[in-house]
Amino acid sequence: MVSPVAKQTWAISAVLINMMAQGLMLSYPSSLLPGIRAPDSDIKVDLNTASWLGSVVGLSSIPGFFISSILMDWRGRKMAQAIVIIPGILGWLFIYLGASVTSLIIGRLLTGFTGGASVCLGAVIVGEYSSPKNRGTYLNLKTASVCVGGMMIHILGNFFHWRTVALLSLFPYIISLAIIYTWPESPAWLVSRKEFEKSKKAFYWLRGHSEEAEKELYELIRAQKNKPADIKNSNFKEKFIEFLKKFTRKDFVKPVVIIMFSRLLLETCGRHIFPAYALQIIGEVTGNKSQSFYYTLALDIIITTSATFSSVLVKICKRRTLLFVSGFSALFILFSVCTYLYLASKAIISNNYTWIPISLFVLYFILANLGCTPIPLALLGEVLPLAHRGSGSAVAGIVMSLTMMVALQITPYLLESVKVYGTFAVFGSAMGLTLVVFYFILPETKDRTLQEIEDYFNYGRFKNEENLREEEEDVKMKMII
Template sequence: MLAGRYWLVLWYASIPLRKHAPSLSSSAWTVSGVLLNMMGQGMTLSYPSSLLPGLKDPSSTIKVDLETASWLASSVGLSSMLGFFISSFLMEWYGRRLAHALVILPGASGWAIIYFSQDVTTLMIGRILGGITAGATVTLGAVVIGEFTSPEHRGMFLNMKTAAVCLGNTVMHILGHYFDWRTVALFAVLPHVLAFGIVCTWPESPAWLASKKKYDESEKAFIWLRGSSEESKQEHNQLVNSQRDHLTNDKKTFAQNMVVFFKKFGRKDFVKPVIIIFFGAVLLEACGRHTFPAYASVIISEISGSKEQSFLYTLSLDFIITASALFSSVLVKVMKRRTLLFSTGIAAIAVLFGVCGYQFLVVKSFIPREYTWIPLTLLVLYFILANLGCTPIPFTFLGEMFPLAHRGAGVSVSGITMALNLMIALKVTPYLMESIKFHGTFAVFGGTMAAALLALYFILPETKDRTLQEIEDYLNYGKFKDKKDEEEEVKLKMIS
């Protein structure tokens, strides 16, 4: 039922668009392929909530200790780094469509390997393959949405990636409660299979075609995706003109390409997006986006003191988190990115410290444990606030911040950053939970969130309703160009 409601929201979100652009349904169709992959990513990341309890069961034929369990959970973070690298090269060499289709294959194979596994090594291989797809699709998905959708609706679609991940978490927790971990692995293949079928129907990215000097094909793909309105034609003309200014006829050797790559670290329009995405990745992991689904049953059991009721509490939180992520996709259309991020982020940190403080008093026996509804209600409020801004908006950075000339290299460098943050978060969380319990663990996360938000406050531009070309100009010149600037630039070119 939840999955049906999610796709219903996606369909209704496209209705206003169809009034203004007949091809909006085409954009929504391409985005649905990305969202199915994001749902698969959510299932991959939250799979430890089903796998680890099954392996720790006395009747399990595969035995694990705490160290092995932590590696099974965090291995997807390490292998996602490889996924980021693979996707960055594939998307530059073969285009967005073929790259997206190819990177789905490791994830689908990984679930099959997990189903047939008989030892920890085979399980680890399956998890590693799943991590490759998880890492590759998160960056490719952001790039596809950024290049395939219009500026006024790009933020909404990018935010829906987070809602799709939340939906995957919810589905995984439901399946893990009613089925064993092997059967769950079979169900988890379905989102990847459906996504693969949709990706095969996509056109190629207009931006990638333009970067390869295929301007006629780029125009046809742009019209298929965005319609033939005057506004769309103007945006495509800006894209083509920008590429003609940047491209040369020189073919570079591998050594020359490596020199060009390292020179990017001296360019402001490359370094600044990397820094923004770094702090966005820190914020994303610190708010518990990936750690909570993976260890949800442990966290809820500690707060409630009841393992029997932890499933109901976890499922309720999943529904609320998914609903808030969907609502964020609406808010991002009416609110500025910065306003939404910092207002909800500051409120979320305040609530989180309230939860940690209350749980600390419970552990120290200053407050009786039976009032579990208080910390659980605060935790619900925290995740609502976090999923309105801190969780979805960092994902939009990947689709908006990098200029086309740096997009492949930027995805690689950002991928390392995001993968390391994910691996560290998943790796250290079980140890933190063991040593300083829930209240200490999330107090550390809350302090990290505050530091990341403070850094983003000073470096993050407002990108709402801005085209990718306008954002690129901002990163180069420190301001968004207005019509007067563009007219002056045209005059200078004519004089020269």
């Protein structure tokens, strides 16, 4: 008999492999750009074109977020996840076969579309397919998977041509598609469609029949029974008006604001800019670009290990505690390394001790990947109420796309003008501001069911357990699960 945890892990492994593919996509500029800017490259690009090849994925991820949000509400989580993978496969083929800058840009646009579509959709799937006790671990493993993908690109890019790297990047998508075929549909989505019997069957397949699982299923169905079914036959105008009305509802606005700040924190802590420009950053810090690969690989291993360790910590520590302790500690280390690099650049202190900034960067990325990276990515799978997961994901996607595109676009210019210390000082300042805002608006979600979190945004507090039991007994007299 296969345990519920094993079934959850099997289903969610498709999302984790897909997130590893996103790590390949995000870090691919570290392989692509040096290759096409080399003197013997058959495709010639200038700095401006190179920056666009690195950042254009942020632009194409905007329609990815929109399409995935529509698909997840219209066709369900399973079908949506399968569909959005197809452009990514085509994108890597465009890059592998491309003979011009246009082909490369099309390929990056398509892979960026899949990357954007997978972020929100993957978080929603993990949140709905996993139990509350395991949800935090699975959501944090999404971050570790992205880190694994980034590390793989840096290794492959050192030994293989950028075209070969693009071809190898196809395989995670193919494996993910094969696993998705074995999934049941999301119980939460089936409940939202009033398909209660199908929902029970899928829920029991994923969670088993434990007392906690039965209680969670009861609360899920109870909360949705009195709500109107999704609008299926309304026209575009009616749907658009309904979407705009969501901005007057606190259970939509509050989670979206939290997600918007989580996206800002994710970008400003260097989650995407470092993998994309790792070789250039490390080369400037060490002053020895021939050794950049080995420094980068060491950092990749450390970052991936810390992101994986975060998946263990999240079962022990509260989300807020982990975020603020690791976040403010990381911020202190970041400003310390920026100060050191600035003083070294002005010859106030010796620049011969490259192990000092490298060690500080290692410590920074360890701390940042314990909280500032995984928790913002996890929040998307936790804070959005069931009725708003599609539309909320679309709004969050726009914010993430714009922040990622801006960060990736300005980073090459910041590195050229204000060097590494100035670049990270700019991002660090925004990171600190975001952490302060989070201190006041972020609820604690550890071990809470998605329905409990949804109730929090409706009522402003988590329901008292004693009152919940009394309400449950009262309702059980009127309805049978």
